Amino acid sequence: MDVAGNQSIRDQSEVARAAAAQDKLVVAISSRALFDLDDSHRIFTEKGLDAYVEFQVEHEDDVLEPGIAFPLVRKLLSLNDESGENPRVEVILLSRNSGDTGLRIFNSIQHYGLGIVRAAFTNGASPYAYIPAFGAHLFLSANAEDVVHALKAGFAAATILPARAPLGDDAGGGQLRIAFDGDAVLFSDEAERVFQAGGLEAFSESESLSAERPLSGGPFKGFLAALHRIQSSYPAEHSPIRTALVTARSAPAHKRVILTLRHWGIRIDEALFLGGRDKGPFLKAFGADIFFDDQQRHVASASGHVAAGHVPHGVRNEQ
Numbered sequence: 001m002d003v004a005g006n007q008s009i010r011d012q013s014e015v016a017r018a019a020a021a022q023d024k025l026v027v028a029i030s031s032r033a034l035f036d037l038d039d040s041h042r043i044f045t046e047k048g049l050d051a052y053v054e055f056q057v058e059h060e061d062d063v064l065e066p067g068i069a070f071p072l073v074r075k076l077l078s079l080n081d082e083s084g085e086n087p088r089v090e091v092i093l094l095s096r097n098s099g100d101t102g103l104r105i106f107n108s109i110q111h112y113g114l115g116i117v118r119a120a121f122t123n124g125a126s127p128y129a130y131i132p133a134f135g136a137h138l139f140l141s142a143n144a145e146d147v148v149h150a151l152k153a154g155f156a157a158a159t160i161l162p163a164r165a166p167l168g169d170d171a172g173g174g175q176l177r178i179a180f181d182g183d184a185v186l187f188s189d190e191a192e193r194v195f196q197a198g199g200l201e202a203f204s205e206s207e208s209l210s211a212e213r214p215l216s217g218g219p220f221k222g223f224l225a226a227l228h229r230i231q232s233s234y235p236a237e238h239s240p241i242r243t244a245l246v247t248a249r250s251a252p253a254h255k256r257v258i259l260t261l262r263h264w265g266i267r268i269d270e271a272l273f274l275g276g277r278d279k280g281p282f283l284k285a286f287g288a289d290i291f292f293d294d295q296q297r298h299v300a301s302a303s304g305h306v307a308a309g310h311v312p313h314g315v316r317n318e319q
Helices: 003-020 038-047 049-058 070-077 103-111 128-134 144-152 190-209 221-231 254-264 280-286 296-303
Strands: 025-029 089-095 119-121 138-141 156-160 176-180 241-247 270-273 290-293 308-310
Touching: 025 070, 025 128, 025 221, 038 049, 049 103, 070 089, 070 176, 089 103, 089 128, 128 144, 138 144, 144 156, 176 280, 190 254, 221 241, 241 254, 241 280, 254 270, 270 280, 280 296, 290 296, 296 308
Parallel strands: 025 089, 025 138, 089 119, 138 156, 176 241, 176 290, 241 270, 290 308
Antiparallel strands: 156 308
């Protein structure tokens, strides 16, 4: 898609988010993030499209195993009451399957009782252009190219490494716990650019001098704000959602982050300033249902303990 096309989608995204801000949290997810489609995807890559279509049609009544993001989706949907009226959360399926091959996916959705009723099947084309039409706050996909397009269009998006959900993680229920990295995820990458250009000493000096100046928002600010709106309707001690900031920053660079969140009027329940420590064990201790980070090494560390999404945004991902 050309520059004009991307600008058009960005313009649509602003309108969609403005409308969604007054309504429910909307999450768009790809079929390979929701279900374990490794076998059928292997047939597609090794034998081609015709063999894939034949396989999916032949097995359309075979229920798919939950994928890595399935527990997250089930917890998100559990935030809605049983009546289905005025839902707080909606999950949309965005899939590169055709309507024909996507029948197996919807059969599996119905089998698990997931309240997913809207979908776009694009028959091989990138589905990211439908994100603003659905008013989604977040897009999760196993296709890195689609995620990059979504981020460039101004949406929160992350690449999820396809995998089967760990045993015991598909029961649903329990508090929804979501963790975020800071720079280039919740916040812009302006501080990270200083670090890359001048090193730790320049970064520390810059953050100390700029401590009272709020950071501008990163791609996940809107998603965090949408979570915060749901949290705000509950007493803090009884909220069904708990959030955490898990960052490599340490004191004194923590001050600017805390004051930025205060300036935004957005609550974060836990803040972990790790000073470069490995994030994986801390995310396990927090019990994150998913963690978002712009650096592949942190995503790799986290994925040994929790579901993790790579956010290919900011200076660390420009090469």
